[in-house]
Amino acid sequence: MTTDVSDPNELDQRVFPPTARRDPETGELRLGVVSASTLISQYGSPLYVLDEDVARARARTIRVALEAEAERIGTTATVYYAGKALLCIDVARWMSEEGLAVDVASGGELAVALAAGVDPSRIGFHGNNKSEQEIGRAVGAGVGTIVIDSEIETERVAAAARAAGIRQRVRLRVNSGVHASTHDYLATAHEDQKFGQPLSDAPRLVAAILAHDSLEFVGLHCHIGSQIFAADGFRESARRLMAVYPELARLAGHSIPELNLGGGFGIAYTSAQAEDVPALADVARELADMVADGAREFEVPVPHLAFEPGRIVIGPAGVTLYTVGTTKPVPLAGSDAAAPADLGHSERLYVSVDGGMSDNARPALYGADYQVRIANRTSGADPALVRVVGKHCEAGDIVVHRDVLPGDVRAGDTLVVAATGAYCWSLASNYNHLPRPPIVAVSGRGARLIVHGETEDDLLAKNVSWRPEGDPPTA
Ligand SMILES: Cc1ncc(COP(=O)(O)O)c(C=O)c1O
Secondary structure (H helix, E strand, C coil): CCCCCCCCCCCCCCCCCCCCEECCCCCCEEECCEEHHHHHHHHCCCEEEEEHHHHHHHHHHHHHHHHHHHHHCCCCEEEEEEHHHCCCHHHHHHHHHCCCEEEECCHHHHHHHHHCCCCHHHEEECCCCCCHHHHHHHHHHCCCEEEECCHHHHHHHHHHHHHHCCCEEEEEEEECCEEECCCCEEECCCCCCCCCEEHHHHHHHHHHHHCCCCEEEEEEECCCCCCECCCHHHHHHHHHHHHCHHHHHHHHCCCCCEEECCCCECCCCCHHHHCCCCCHHHHHHHHHHHHHHHHHHHCCCCCEEEECCCHHHHHHHEEEEEEEEEEEEEECCCCCCCCHHHHHCCEEEEEEECCCCCCCCHHHHHCCCCCEEECCCCCCCCEEEEEEECCCCCCCCEEEEEEEEECCCCCCCEEEEECCCCCCHHHCCCHHHCCCCCEEEEECCEEEEEECCCCHHHHHCCCCCCCCCCCCCCC
């Protein structure tokens, strides 16, 4: 809900990248040092734009905060960038240059990290159904840690490591029974989901891992959810995990060196959410304190800590630019669908853009909300209640569910949607045969293409029977 924003031209710096500014003379949005219209005319629309300086600064700040807190409680920390949020060669390079390790969740993501030159020993490999080939590739590449997600994977990873003649470091992914969302967490005995093993099974599964000379067990791993604002869920989960560390240490004959608490730290997608996002330094301090408390309570050494943030690193560094195609006022009186707050407005302006659920699936998948502004100009027009929608054949093809824009928003305007760095490009599809947009990196030095967009020909070329224009058909 963002209708409380009094100025529909305002770029809330808690939601937009801090480098996003309006040109004082033209009112146009600049990203890095480049105007939105220059970006669109050079690279097309829609367009994903990542601010490299912001992404690097966020990665560095998060790593330094978590490392400093680990040091305060007498241990060390490894911060993995969760590549599932957005992984391309440049981003993988930025992350490793900023001192982060990289977490991958498929053979494809592993290939990107390796192509980026990420040190394999600084890669963690996840997934609930890694194929034997993927495991073999990861072991062969010298991947630092593999997260075992099921009993059968223990045997697969052990066999691959034996064949390669190495001792593979592994973690066991468990379900702590804690599931956290934005404000609340749910704690149960077991979680009914596909990832990990119930915590109560951990001693048996760790014993099975320890039975293999080709495996080195380093600790438990747990990821309790995404877009989390409060530390309570992490606290409960860490406590539950550490409660089994004494038993695991007895099995191993030594203390368990590491604890991986996953990712899931929340960000502000809208001004309303920005009120709730805790300061990273506070979250880091709380996480460290709860691990120190757990170590004291269960009389185990404070383990090395590992974290896997994705969204909090890259989400706020990205925006998407779109071009408006049509606008359409729809009266709200008598509408079944309008929320009560919307009925204070006589109409909603539907603003259709040239992308949609194919470049940002999150609103359709999770009901996620975003914030939008006109990028190519400012306007003194009265604010209008808007819904930004895409061009797909789905009523749920919504980019921004509810926001305000100057009421004179019109065809040809450029819109900017904030905080689209995470889980947008990585979840993109070709629904309705729309080519995926490119990614451009901006910085204080200018703009450069880092991922090509697709063309219609790229999509047509997937058809075995397609011949580019001018090529004679083959028999
Ligand atoms: C195992 C694991 N680690 C890390 C992450 C990253 O989460 P986020 O991007 O919310 O920080 C995820 C996201 O699904 C995950 O499944």
